[in-house]
Amino acid sequence: MIRFLLRRLLTMAVTLLIISALVFFIIKLPPGDFLSNQIALLREQGDADAAAKAEFLIRQYGLDKPAWQQYLVWLGVMPGPNGFSGLLQGDWGWSFEFDRPVFEVVGDALWLTILVNLGAVVFIHVVAIPIAIYSATRQYSVGDYIATFFGYIGLATPSFLLALILLYYLNRWFGVSIGGLYDAQYAGEPWTWPKIRSLLSHLIVPTVVIGLAGTAAMIRRMRANLLDELGKQYYVTAKAKGLNPRKALLKYPFRMSLNPFIADIGNLLPHLISGSVLVSLVLSLPTVGPILLSALKSQDQFLAGFILMFVAVLTVVGMLVSDLLLAWLDPRIRMGGAG
C-alpha cells in the first residue's frame, strides 16, 4: 500500500508540474499584460508617478525577463528579484488589478469552492445510490421509468441554464432569493448561528444544481452495474437459500457494484468544478469562478494563473483520493501494479 501511495504521489507531482507549465503558457498567450496596458494608459494620462510605480512592479515581478524565466520564478525553483518565492514556497503572487496579494484576493473563495464541490459530491452519492438501488431492483417499474426520465433531463440540461431558470422561478413563486452567499443583512456581521443558517440555505440550490448532471450519470451507471450483478448466480443462490433479501442485496451485489462508482469520482470532478465555476457566476456565489473571469478579462496573470492551478490541484487531488479509496477497497488494484 505504501509503495502504491508513493507511486501515485510521484505521478501526481509530475502531472501537476506539466499542468503548471500549461497554465503559465495559457495565461501568457494574450499579447501584452495587465501592467504594460496600465503603463500605456498612465503615460497617456501623463501620470508619471503611477507609471513609475507600475514599472517598479514590473521589475519586482520580473515581467521584463524571458517567459521561461518568469515561469521558473513563478513556480519557485529559480530565484526572482525576491529570492526563491513562488508557488512552491507558498507565495501566490500579486494581483495587479486589486493591488493586493493573490492570497488576500482569493481568501475565503477557496474554502467556499471546496465546500460547494464537496457538497455536490456528497449530494450526488446520497441521492444517486438509493435511487439506483430502487431502479435496479424494480426494473421497468413506474418508479424506474420516472428515475430514468429525470436522469435524461438532468444529463441534458446545462447547469447554468438550470440555475438561471431556478433563479427566476424561485424568486417569482416563493420570493426566495438564491443569489449570493447569505442574506444581505448579514454582510460584514460576525459569524453567528443565523448567519451560518442563512449561508447553508443559500448553498442548497447551487449544490443541487451543480450536482444534478453528475447524479443523473451516476444513477445510470450504478443501475447498469447493479443489474449485471443481480443476474449472477451467487445472488440467485443467496436468495434461494433464504437469505434476508435486504442483507443479500447490500452485502454482496451492492458492494460489487460500488467499485466503478468510486472510480468515477475522478471522472466526475473535472465536470463538477467546471459546473461550479459557471453556476457561481450565474448565482453570484463568491467562489473562485467570478474572480477567475474578471482576472482573465483584465489579464491579471498571477491571479488567473493561481486560480487555474488551484482548480487543477483540486481535481488531481480528488482523483488521487478516489484512486486510494479504490485501492483500499479492491486489493487487485494495489497488487496488480496499476499505473
Place this chain on the structure above:
Amino acid sequence: MNTALPSKRHYVDPAPFDPGAMEPIGTENESFYRASSWQLMWWKFRRHKVALAAAYILLAFYLLVPLVEVIAPYNQTTRHSDYIYAPPQSVHLMHEGRFIGPFVYPYAYTFDIETFQRLYTVDTSNPQPIRFFCRGDAYEFWGVLPTNVHLFCPPENGTMYLLGTDRLGRDLLSRIIYGARISLTIGIVGIAVSFTLGLFFGGLAGYLGGWVDHVIQRMIEILRSLPELPLWLALSAALPANWSPILIFFGITIILGLLDWPGLARAVRSKLLSLREEDFVKAAELMGASKSRIIGRHLIPNFMSHLIASATLSIPSMILGETALSFLGLGLRPPVTSWGVLLNEAQNLAAVQLYPWLLFPIIPVILVVLAFNFMGDGLRDAADPYH
C-alpha cells in the same frame, strides 16, 4: 510451396459446388446475411424509436440552417425603436367565436413615468392576420441573391413578435432562428477538429506503440484531469480583441475541439490495439497487405461506426461550451448571433424578472442537446450490429 512439396497438394472435390445445398437459408435470414454492415446498423437504429425521433428533430433543425433568412420573419438586426422589450404576441385562430385563420392582436404601449417601464396593452378588437409567402425585410439570400421573400411575415402595418423583443426592439424569434445557424454549425465544426486530432493521436499511439504511445497516453490523462470550462475561459480570453467575428468563430471552435479530442483518441487507440489481434488482420497480413492498407482498409472502417457514435455524443458538450462562453461574454460577440450571445442579455437578474421571454433561447439549446444525446445513445447501440 506447392512445387517444393508436390505430394502434399490440397484435395479438391471435382464435383461442382452448390452453396444452397449446404445450409438452406430462409428468405428472412438471407437479407440479413447479405446486408452490408451499414444497412444492419440502420435496421438496428430504426428500432430505437426515441433515437429515431431525435434524429428527425435534428434533421429539421439542420434544414433550418441554410434557410434562416427565409424562415425568420424579420432580419436579425432590424430594430423597432417603438417596441422595446415588447412581450410575446400569441397566435390566435378564433376571433369572437369565428375562425379566421392565424392572426395576432396588435398592442399599444404607454410609458409609465414613475417606474420607467413600458406597459403594453393588447387590443383584442382588431385581429391582424399573419401573411404567408410574403414580402418583408430585404436580405441577400446566401449573400448573392437580393430578395425580400419570407415564409411568414407580420401583418400589414402591424407587428408580430411571437417571442417578444429585446432591449433594442429586435424580434427575438428571428434572432433565435438566426442564432441556430451559428450554434448548430459550431458543434459540427468543433467535432471535426476534435475528430481529426483524436484520429491522428489515437492512431499514432495505437500504431506506433512504445514511447510515443506512452507520451500520448500521459497527455490524454492530463488533459482529461483538467476541468474544461476554466481552460476554455482562459483560452478564449487569449483571442485577440481585434479579430473579425469570423476569426473569433473559428478560434472558439478550435478551442472547443482542442480539449475534446482525448476521449476520442483513447477510443481509437484501444480499438486499434484490440482489432490488431483479430484473425482478419492476420489474414490480410499473410496475404501481403501493406500496413497502411490494413489500417485504412480494414481497421478504420471497422471502428468508424463507434467513432461516429461517440462523436455524436460529444457534440452537445461543444454546443453547450459555446453557449456558456458566449453567455459569459468570452465567446462569440455581437454582431454574430448565437444562442449563447442571446442568453448573454438574460444574465442580468433584473432583466430576467421584468422580461422573462429573454430566457427563450434556452429552449432550443436544451432541445438540441437532448436530441443529440438520444440519437447518440441509439447510434452507439446500433454501432455494433453483429451483437
